[in-house]
Amino acid sequence: MLGEPQVPVWAHDGRDWPNRAHSRFLPSGGLTWHVQEMGQGPALLLLHGTGAATHSFRDLAPLLAREFHVLLLDLPGHGFTQRPSRDGLSLDGMARLVGGVLARMGFAPRLAIGHSAGAAILATMALQARIRPDAIIALNGALRPIPGAALFSPLAKLLFLNPLAPRFFAHRARSRSATAKLxxxxxxxxxxxGIDLYARLFSRPGHVAGTLGMMAQWDLAGLERRLARLDRPLVLVTADGDRAVPPGDAELIAARTPAARVVALGHGGHLVHEEQPAAIAALVLRLAGEFGIRTDVAASGADTRSLATSASA
Structure with a gap:
């Protein structure tokens, strides 16, 4: 509609944003970033996937903040973070820009968790020595080309270059049912x-443009070839109902990446961390203990299964 903002506006779209009390904005790399920071303990970084924003961790982040110092942010061109040049939307570009934010904040994550494309950014940052976490956890990580992506990428490039395309997709997203189906x-x-928050973002052409630009610029085939050189432990968490990233991809990656192993969940879909945040929080806490990252709960020997039960009550 004529006169409506092209990008999400904090005063309007962020008026009731999840965990808003922990939000702030900071400049880095020529962009203004939306970041959220909460909790105390070992440093833990959360990165969302394509088309999402910090709201994707709306329930998981507060659970993790009970035991960790948690940092999460909107990726470039997503949510309330400004969109960079085309190069900044590439995988290497995003890794560089996110690394700049961490350096500015003096934030060195002991544990780094990425959902879907967020896992690819973390792996790239580790390969570039921008982060050196004790471990990386990929939640349904998009770490290799998805079937059909070779055809989609040129289309995404064309759509990204067409200024009317983001408006078209944003207009369709005004139908909440379309977002729910997606x-x-x-x-x-x-x-x-959660559906309402996604629909709110998808209705803004600027957010859609950032999503299209990200998909158009990425080279996951190149990342897959480099993963064998990863010197950080990589835990590939898969959900058996994931229809976006084939769970079998994790087994292929683990077979070629000495630092990787698979943790297969018998439940959930691609957004399993939004469906079952307490169960994922408990899993993260258990994995942190395995990698020697001590938290108050881990140090006390508490049963992480009971944590999942109490957190969901």
Missing amino acids: LADTGSIIDSR
Whole structure:
């Protein structure tokens, strides 16, 4: 509609944003970034996937903040973070820009968790020695080319270069049912609030343009070839109902990457961390203990299964 903002506006779209009390904005790399920071303990970084924003961790982040110093941010061109030049939307470009934010904040994560494309950024940052976490956890990580992506990438480039394309997709997203179907197609059924937040972002052409630009610029085939050189432990968490990233991809990556291993979940879809945040928080806490990252709960010997039960109550 004529006169409406092209990008999400904090005063309007962020008026009731999840965990808003922990939000702030900071300059880095020529962009203004939306970041959220909460909790105390070992440093833990959360990166969302394509088309999402910090709201993707709306329930998981506060659970992790009970035991960790958690940092999460909107990726370039997503949510309330400004969109960079085309190069800044590439995989290497995003790794560089996110690394700049961490350097500016003096934030050195002991544990780095990325969902979908967020895992690819973390792996790239580790390969570039921008981060040196004790471990990387990929939640349904998009770390190799997805079937059909070779055809989609040129299309994404064309759409990104067409200024009318983001407006078209944003207009379609004004139908909440269209957003609900898009999310359900990933194999996940999330709550009504989550659908509303995605629909809010998808209705802004600027957010859509950032998403299209990200997909158009990425080279996951190149990352897959480099993963064998990764010197950080990589835990590939898969959900058996994921329809966006084939769970079998994790087995292929683990077979070629000495530092990687698979943790297969018998439940959930692509957005499993939004469907079952307490279970994922408990898994993260257990894995942190395995990698020697001590938290108050881990140090006390508490049963992480009971943590998942109490957190979901």
